[in-house]
Amino acid sequence: MSHWHRQHTFRTSDLTTDVAILGGGFVGLSTAYWLTETRPDLKVAVIDRGTCGGGASGRNAGFLTVGSAAFYEALNRRWGQDRARHILSFATESLELINQHILKASPELKAERSYSQTLIGSEEQLGNWRSAGFDANIFNFNWQEGASLPGHLNERFIGAFQAEAEYKVNPVQLLGSLKSLLESRRVQIVENMSAYQLGPQGITTEVNTIRARHVVLALNGYLPQFHPAFTGIVTPRRAQMLAVELDEGLDCPALYYDPPERVYWRMAQEKVLIIGGKRLLDEAGETGDFEKLSPLIQEALEEYLRGQLGLRFKIIGRWSGIMGFTESELPIIESLAGPLPTVVVGGFSGHGMGLGFHAGREAAALVTGEKSASFFGPIKHSEIHL
Numbered sequence: 001m002s003h004w005h006r007q008h009t010f011r012t013s014d015l016t017t018d019v020a021i022l023g024g025g026f027v028g029l030s031t032a033y034w035l036t037e038t039r040p041d042l043k044v045a046v047i048d049r050g051t052c053g054g055g056a057s058g059r060n061a062g063f064l065t066v067g068s069a070a071f072y073e074a075l076n077r078r079w080g081q082d083r084a085r086h087i088l089s090f091a092t093e094s095l096e097l098i099n100q101h102i103l104k105a106s107p108e109l110k111a112e113r114s115y116s117q118t119l120i121g122s123e124e125q126l127g128n129w130r131s132a133g134f135d136a137n138i139f140n141f142n143w144q145e146g147a148s149l150p151g152h153l154n155e156r157f158i159g160a161f162q163a164e165a166e167y168k169v170n171p172v173q174l175l176g177s178l179k180s181l182l183e184s185r186r187v188q189i190v191e192n193m194s195a196y197q198l199g200p201q202g203i204t205t206e207v208n209t210i211r212a213r214h215v216v217l218a219l220n221g222y223l224p225q226f227h228p229a230f231t232g233i234v235t236p237r238r239a240q241m242l243a244v245e246l247d248e249g250l251d252c253p254a255l256y257y258d259p260p261e262r263v264y265w266r267m268a269q270e271k272v273l274i275i276g277g278k279r280l281l282d283e284a285g286e287t288g289d290f291e292k293l294s295p296l297i298q299e300a301l302e303e304y305l306r307g308q309l310g311l312r313f314k315i316i317g318r319w320s321g322i323m324g325f326t327e328s329e330l331p332i333i334e335s336l337a338g339p340l341p342t343v344v345v346g347g348f349s350g351h352g353m354g355l356g357f358h359a360g361r362e363a364a365a366l367v368t369g370e371k372s373a374s375f376f377g378p379i380k381h382s383e384i385h386l
């Protein structure tokens with residue numbers, strides 16, 4: 001922060017707190033929520049280098065979803081049924097907790113209950129999934145025969161696996177409501193302040209050292225930028241989106257995952273559709289921790305809307321965001337060895353809006369000592385030394 005900015009904005013020169021949470025995305029704010037819920041005696045501060053929700057949390061599709069059936073089929077194949085079902089039940093519980101604790105208490109959000117569909121191309125695909133051990137019934141996906149879809153999708157798909165009890169929400173408003181709730185609980189939220197180092201005294205920022213007894217790193221895709229120990233453990237990957245205004249309305253109430261085309265899309269408002277995906281067209285180019293747009297991906301998204309959905313539209317927005325991927329595609333929620341007691345909660349691999357609120361509860365329980373171990377992956381990250 002320059003001398004000139006500081007004169008105008010900085011008012012927290014002597015910040016001392018029990019818990020300092022770095023990162024004011026959905027997960028950082030969720031961790032603060034659970035800390036204040038279970039330990040109202042603790043002083044909690046959230047520090048973000050931009051504004052809360054300025055990262056991936058305010059840049060996604062605005063859909064609180066457990067994720068696609070294809071994601072769980074892949075987890076099942078790689079990690080076995082028990083672990084894959086554990087993630088799904090964690091995500092399902094996360095959505096229930098968000099509904100109980102935030103959506104019901106925040107009517108201004110106008111969150112709508114909704115559902116998502118993973119489109120399935122053929123009996124052969126279903127057979128392949130089954131022979132790889134994926135049973136949709138065990139995973140609670142409901143089979144919808146011959147879903148009615150626009151454009152060429154009816155020719156390409158025989159049906160869909162549907163996940164229920166999900167929510168459409170404006171994610172920027174969601175973060176805003178959560179932030180207001182935290183402020184009413186006296187959580188100190190410091191925005192526009194970059195943290196860059198941990199030491200025995202606390203966190204060094206651009207302007208001071210924040211003294212803290214515990215630190216939570218909720219930086220997701222920015223973890224390796226903050227500390228090199230996360231390099232190769234969490235990889236920042238870009239996701240791009242496109243918003244279009246349709247010439248005519250489209251009766252498609254769900255969020256749709258098209259696994260072969262690697263896109264997902266939904267109606268955001270009447271005649272406004274948002275679509276994301278196509279990242280793997282340029283996997284290397286889409287690895288990195290800064291937001292940008294690329295013609296290759298954006299044109300592929302446009303082409304999908306024209307070619308596959310047969311839509312006519314005008315473009316009203318393009319954006320991107322940074323996600324944090326682990327090699328296992330399972331998040332890390334762990335206590336780490338470092339200069340002061342530290343918990344990391346990140347690596348959501350594109351699923352942080354579904355998993356994040358519950359993950360914040362786990363991270364808070366690690367801080368308070370209510371739990372001693374929480375991890376999803378088959379790997380414990382004992383190699384991370386801060």
Ligand SMILES: Cc1cc2nc3c(=O)[nH]c(=O)nc-3n(C[C@H](O)[C@H](O)[C@H](O)COP(=O)(O)OP(=O)(O)OC[C@H]3O[C@@H](n4cnc5c(N)ncnc54)[C@H](O)[C@@H]3O)c2cc1C
Pocket residue numbers: 022023024025026027028047048049050051052053054055056057058059060061063065193194195196218219220221222226239240241276320321322323345346348349350351352353354355356
């Ligand atoms: C286009 C797109 C589509 C997505 N679709 C879905 C979906 O369908 N379902 C789903 O569940 N998830 C989805 N995600 C992923 C989801 O948005 C993320 O997993 C989730 O938002 C992660 O939240 P977070 O709080 O961990 O990270 P973030 O929201 O990225 O928050 C991290 C914060 O850390 C701050 N920060 C970084 N460095 C510093 C520093 N040095 N000091 C202080 N602060 C710092 C940043 O400013 C940022 O606000 C999508 C993401 C994108 C981009």
